[in-house]
Amino acid sequence: MLARIDGGAGSAAWRRPRVVLWAAVSVVALGFLIALEIAARGYGVPGPITAQAREVIFAPASGTVLYASMTLMLVVLTWRQRFLAVGAAIAIDLVFWLVRWAVGAEMMFGNGALWVTLGGAVIAVTRRTGRERALLLKGVGLALLLVAGRKTGYTWLLITSKTRPMVLDPYVAAADHALGNPSWVAGRIVEATGTVGAHVLDWVYVQLAVAAVIVALYQLRNVAAERRFPGHHLVRTFLVIGLLGPGIYMVFPVVGPIFAYGADGGQWALADLWPNTPPPVGTPQPMPFDEVTPRNCMPSLHTAWATAIFVHSRKGPLALRLLGTFWLITTLGATLGFGYHYGADIISGVVFTLTIDAAMRSFDRGWDRQGIQLVGYGAAVFVALLTSYRYLSVEMAGQPWVFGPLLVLATASVVYGYVRATRRWDRQAEPVRLPEPRREPQPELV
Incomplete structure (x- = not known):
C-alpha cells in the first residue's frame, strides 16, 4: 500500500513540471x-x-x-x-x-x-x-x-x-557558381523528361505531408497499445522546422531562380536566363521584388522536411526506407528542377534539419556533451553558410574549385557528426541483455 502511495506521489511530482511546460507552450502557441x-x-x-x-x-x-x-x-x-x-x-x-x-x-x-x-x-x-x-x-x-x-x-x-521588399538572390546565385549552378542543370533535365516527369515531381513536391504522415504512423503504431507517445518522432521535428524556418526567411529573403532569373518573375526579374543560361558573375546587390512572391528559399524547407522524412524512415522496414529515399531524391529534383531553389538553399536545409533533429533527440534523452557539441556545431555551420553566401559570394564564384569542396565538406561534416552521434545514442537506448544463468548438470538417478 505504501509503495502504491509513494509511486503515485512520485509520478504526480514528475508530471507536474511537464504539465506546467505544456501549459506554457500552449499559451505561447495561442499568442x-x-x-x-x-x-x-x-x-x-x-x-x-x-x-x-x-x-x-x-x-x-x-x-x-x-x-x-x-x-x-x-x-x-x-x-x-x-x-x-x-x-x-x-x-x-x-x-x-x-x-x-x-x-x-x-x-x-x-x-x-x-x-x-x-x-x-x-x-x-x-x-x-x-x-x-x-x-x-x-x-x-x-x-x-x-x-x-x-x-x-x-x-x-x-x-x-x-x-521584405529587397531580396538577396544575386548573392545566392553568385555563390551557387561554386556548386556548379545545380538549379540550372536540374531545370534542363526536368525539361528533357517531359510532362510525365514534371507531373511526378510536382505531385511529390505538393504532397510532402502525405509521406510525413506515413512515416509518423509507423513510428506511432504502438501508441494505442502502450498508452503513451514515444519521446522522439518525426512530427516533433517536422513542426519545429516549420516554426523556425520562416524566421530565417525574414533574415535572408530570397525568391528563387525561376522568379529572379526566369519568366515567372515578370518585370521584376533581372533577366530571363533560367534554366538555359547561368547568370553572369558581377557585383551582387540587393534587388527589389514584388509584394506577392514569398521570400521562402533560404533555407529550403521542402528539402529540410524531406531530409527529416528520410532520417526517420531509416529504422523502418524496407518499403518505408525506400519511400524515404524516393521522397528525398524527388523532392531535391523538384526544388531544383522547377527553379524554386538554388543549390545553396539545399545544403543549408540539410544542415538546418540535422541540427534541429539532434536538438530534439537531446531534449528527449537528456543533454550530454556530444549532443551539445553536435547542436552547437550544426548551428555554427548553418550561420557560416549564410554568412558566406552574403559576404563571400564573389570569391566563391571566382574560385569554385576551392569553395565548392569546402561547402560540400562543411555539410558532410554535419552529416557525419549526426550519424555518429545518433548511432551512439541508439546503442545506449538498447536494452541490456543479461546472459542466461548457467545450468549445472543434474546427476543421473540410478
Whole structure:
C-alpha cells in the first residue's frame, strides 16, 4: 500500500513540471497564432485562425492534409474506434458533397475529417478522464498542429512578401557558381523528361505531408497499445522546422531562380536566363521584388522536411526506407528542377534539419556533451553558410574549385557528426541483455 502511495506521489511530482511546460507552450502557441491573425488582417487577408475556422463549413484548401491530420489522431484509438471515426468522416463528407453539388458550390472533401478531429477533443473533455483523456487530447493536438502549421505557413509567406521588399538572390546565385549552378542543370533535365516527369515531381513536391504522415504512423503504431507517445518522432521535428524556418526567411529573403532569373518573375526579374543560361558573375546587390512572391528559399524547407522524412524512415522496414529515399531524391529534383531553389538553399536545409533533429533527440534523452557539441556545431555551420553566401559570394564564384569542396565538406561534416552521434545514442537506448544463468548438470538417478 505504501509503495502504491509513494509511486503515485512520485509520478504526480514528475508530471507536474511537464504539465506546467505544456501549459506554457500552449499559451505561447495561442499568442503566436493571435499575432499572426492580427498581422494578416492588417494586410487585408484572413489569418490562420480564421482560415481554419472557415474549413469547418466551407470547402477546405486541402482535404488530403485534413485526412492525414485525422490519421495522426487515430493512433491513440482502438481498431474499432478507428473504423468508426473514418466511417463518420466519410459520411459527413458525403453530406457536404451532396449539399455543395445541389447549390453549385466549390467541390472539395475534408470537412468530415476536421469534424471528427474536433469531435475527438469534445469526447476527451466530456467522456474521458485521467490518462485516457490526456492521451486523446495529445492525439487531437498532434492532428491540429499539423493543420495549424500549414495555415501559419501561408501567413508567414505573406508577411515575408510584404515586409521584405529587397531580396538577396544575386548573392545566392553568385555563390551557387561554386556548386556548379545545380538549379540550372536540374531545370534542363526536368525539361528533357517531359510532362510525365514534371507531373511526378510536382505531385511529390505538393504532397510532402502525405509521406510525413506515413512515416509518423509507423513510428506511432504502438501508441494505442502502450498508452503513451514515444519521446522522439518525426512530427516533433517536422513542426519545429516549420516554426523556425520562416524566421530565417525574414533574415535572408530570397525568391528563387525561376522568379529572379526566369519568366515567372515578370518585370521584376533581372533577366530571363533560367534554366538555359547561368547568370553572369558581377557585383551582387540587393534587388527589389514584388509584394506577392514569398521570400521562402533560404533555407529550403521542402528539402529540410524531406531530409527529416528520410532520417526517420531509416529504422523502418524496407518499403518505408525506400519511400524515404524516393521522397528525398524527388523532392531535391523538384526544388531544383522547377527553379524554386538554388543549390545553396539545399545544403543549408540539410544542415538546418540535422541540427534541429539532434536538438530534439537531446531534449528527449537528456543533454550530454556530444549532443551539445553536435547542436552547437550544426548551428555554427548553418550561420557560416549564410554568412558566406552574403559576404563571400564573389570569391566563391571566382574560385569554385576551392569553395565548392569546402561547402560540400562543411555539410558532410554535419552529416557525419549526426550519424555518429545518433548511432551512439541508439546503442545506449538498447536494452541490456543479461546472459542466461548457467545450468549445472543434474546427476543421473540410478
